[in-house]
Amino acid sequence: MPFIAPWTGENARQPTITTRLGRIGYGIGYADEYGIADRMRGALWVRMPVKPGAGGPLLGRIHALRQRQAMYHMLCQGCGQSTVGCRRDQRHLFLMASATGQPIAEGDKTVTPPSCAGCAVEAVQEGPPSRRRHVAVLVEHALVWGVAGIVYSPDTLAPVPRDNGNEFALVEYNDPRLPWTLAYREVVSLHGCTAVDLEDLIEQATA
Ligand SMILES: [Zn+2]
Numbered sequence: 001m002p003f004i005a006p007w008t009g010e011n012a013r014q015p016t017i018t019t020r021l022g023r024i025g026y027g028i029g030y031a032d033e034y035g036i037a038d039r040m041r042g043a044l045w046v047r048m049p050v051k052p053g054a055g056g057p058l059l060g061r062i063h064a065l066r067q068r069q070a071m072y073h074m075l076c077q078g079c080g081q082s083t084v085g086c087r088r089d090q091r092h093l094f095l096m097a098s099a100t101g102q103p104i105a106e107g108d109k110t111v112t113p114p115s116c117a118g119c120a121v122e123a124v125q126e127g128p129p130s131r132r133r134h135v136a137v138l139v140e141h142a143l144v145w146g147v148a149g150i151v152y153s154p155d156t157l158a159p160v161p162r163d164n165g166n167e168f169a170l171v172e173y174n175d176p177r178l179p180w181t182l183a184y185r186e187v188v189s190l191h192g193c194t195a196v197d198l199e200d201l202i203e204q205a206t207a
Contacts, residue, residue: 003080004070004113006063009054012047017157017182027179028152040068041173043147043183062111064184070113071186074142077112078119086116091138093201094190095120103195104137109170111148111185114139121205124198136201140192146172147183154180 020029028044038045046064069075074083074092083092092114094104104110115123124134148168151160162169171181 001057002059002078003075004062004066004077006048006058006061006066007052007054008056008058009051010049010063012049014047017152019154019157022179024179026154028157028182040183040186041144043149043171043173043178043181045183046149062185067111067113068186071142071188074114076114076116076119078115078123081116083114083116087138089138091140091192091194092142093117093120093136093196094139094142095123095134095136098133098135101133101135103135104190104193106191106193107189108193109145109187109189111187114142117201117205121202124202134198136196136198137190138194138196139190142188142190144173145187145189146170146175146178147181148185148187149181149183151177152180152182 015030015032017028018031019026020033022029022042024042030038030044033039038047045068048063048065050065052066070077070080075081076083087093093116094110094112095115096104096110096112120136148170151169151171152158153160168184169181170187171177
C-alpha cells in the first residue's frame with residue numbers, strides 16, 4: 001500500500017469556498033479557515049483527513065496532504081521513509097509514470113515524490129508494463145516550484161475550465177493566480193538530472 005495513496009476513511013465534505021483578503025490581496029479561502037492546516041506558502045489546500053489505514057486503500061489515487069508531506073521532506077512515495085542520505089552521492093531517485101517514456105529533462109516539473117531504490121524496483125516489476133510505462137531519473141536538487149490545483153475565477157468564484165484535459169493547473173508560487181488556486185499537489189522542479197535505465201535500476205538493487 002503506497003504511502004501517498006488515500007484510504008476510503010479519509011474522505012471529507014469540502015468546506016465552502018469564499019473570497020478572503022489575505023496578506024497579498026484577495027483570493028479564495030474557507031469560511032472557517034484555520035491557518036496552519038489549510039495554507040502552505042500562501043496557497044489554500046484541499047482538506048483531507050489524515051487517517052491512513054481507515055477503511056480500504058484507494059490504489060492509483062493520491063492523498064493530497066501525504067503527497068505534500070512526501071515532497072516537503074523527500075519521503076519515498078511507496079514506503080514513506082526518508083530518501084535523504086539514502087545514496088552516498090546525496091541524489092534522489094524519482095520514478096514516474098510516463099505515457100511516452102520520454103526521459104526527464106533539466107527543470108522538468110513533477111507532482112511525483114521520490115522513491116527509495118527498493119520501492120522503485122517493486123513498482124517497475126509489479127506495474128503492468130504494457131499499460132503503464134515508467135521513467136527513472138537521479139536528481140541533484142528538487143526545488144520548490146508551486147502547486148497543482150484548481151484555479152477559481154475571481155469574478156464568479158467558480159473553477160476556471162481547463163482546455164488541455166488535465167485534472168489540475170500548474171501554478172507557480174509567484175503566479176498571480178496562486179491566491180485563487182485550491183492546491184491538491186505540491187510541485188517541484190528537478191535539476192541535475194541523470195536518466196536511469198530501468199534494467200540497470202533492477203540490476204543494481206538485486207546485485
Ligand atoms: Zn520506499
